Each structure stands twice: as structure tokens, then as C-alpha cells.
Amino acid sequence: MRPDLERLLETSYRTVVGRDLRTDAGGDLYDAPAALLMHGTEADPVFCYANRTSQRLWGLTWDEFIRLPSRLSAEPLVQAERDRLLARVRAHGFIDDYQSVRIAKDGTRFRISGAVVWMVVVEGATHGQAALFREWAPA
Numbered sequence: 001m002r003p004d005l006e007r008l009l010e011t012s013y014r015t016v017v018g019r020d021l022r023t024d025a026g027g028d029l030y031d032a033p034a035a036l037l038m039h040g041t042e043a044d045p046v047f048c049y050a051n052r053t054s055q056r057l058w059g060l061t062w063d064e065f066i067r068l069p070s071r072l073s074a075e076p077l078v079q080a081e082r083d084r085l086l087a088r089v090r091a092h093g094f095i096d097d098y099q100s101v102r103i104a105k106d107g108t109r110f111r112i113s114g115a116v117v118w119m120v121v122v123e124g125a126t127h128g129q130a131a132l133f134r135e136w137a138p139a
Contacts, residue, residue, distance in 0.1 A: 005049045006030070008127050009038060012120040016093045024116070025051075025132060035112070038120060038130040039070035045128065046070065057136065059105040075103050085117065089129055094118035098131070101139045109139035 006029050013021035025032035035054040039045035050058070050065040058065065058073065074082045078100055088095055099113035115133035119126060 002049055005038060008120055008122055009036070009049070009130055011122050012127070012130070013118060013132075016118045016121060017096070017116060021132070026134070034132055034134040035136070036130070036132050037070075037073075038128050040128040041126060044069050044071065047073075048128065049130070057104065057110065058102070059108070064105070073102050074100065075109070086129060089117050089119060093121075098133075110136050111139040112136045 009029065010021045013019065013024075022029065022032075025034040025036055027033070029036055030051045032051055033053060035057055036049070036051040037047060037054050038049040040048050047065050047068050047070055050060070050062065055062060055065060060068065071079055071082065081100060085095070085098055085100070094116060095118075096114070096116045098115035098117050099111065101109050101111050103109050112133045113135045115131050117129060117131045120128045120130050
């Protein structure tokens, strides 16, 4: 768990989205019932945060998750869609209507919906992008 990243997530969510992240996530961020993820600003962004719900959904440990390029959380066929989403987020700061199919480590596919995806920006510095979602189902 990375408390420094959780502070960035909370601060940026409040600033960019205008709501309280703990309220929207459903409690303590790491153990929240909602999935919460963040990737960094690398050329090929790598996840740097994934709460327990995210780890369970993708079937990954913390150590596996924080080494995973975020593009690999989606199948190759939907990666162009994912790229368009991230461009929309960069242009508008956040979106709150994202839905897509994701793929777990074991190949299981699941559909996420109603995701909030936002720029993790604090005091003018961009730290990456994050996503929060409470709705998923087998795809």
C-alpha cells in the first residue's frame, strides 16, 4: 500500500472531479469495495497503485500489478478505444461515463461501467491518470 499515492489520488479527485474519493469509493481506499487504480506518466504507463478490489478483479498481486503496463489490462482489440479514452481524459480533466471490457491474468473478461477516469494533477504537476469504478460483470 502507498499512502503517498492515496493522498495524491484523494487530492486530485477532489480538485479535478469535485467530489470526495473516500465517499465515492465506499470507505478506506485500499480496502474499498470499488476498484481504484492509477498509472504513472511513463511513455508506456505502468500501474503504480491498485487497491485490493482491483487486485482481485485482475487476479494479480500488488507486486504483479505495479509492474504491469496499463495498456495490458485491456485486450489488443480495445486498446485503440482505450487510447481515445485517455486522450479525452487529458483534454477534459476527467470523464465519468467510461465502460469497456478488461481482461484478468487468467484470461477472464469482465465489463466495467460507470468508471470515473481522471488526471492525477496536484499543484500543477501531473502524476498520471486514475480510475474508480463500482460496476463490473462477466463479459
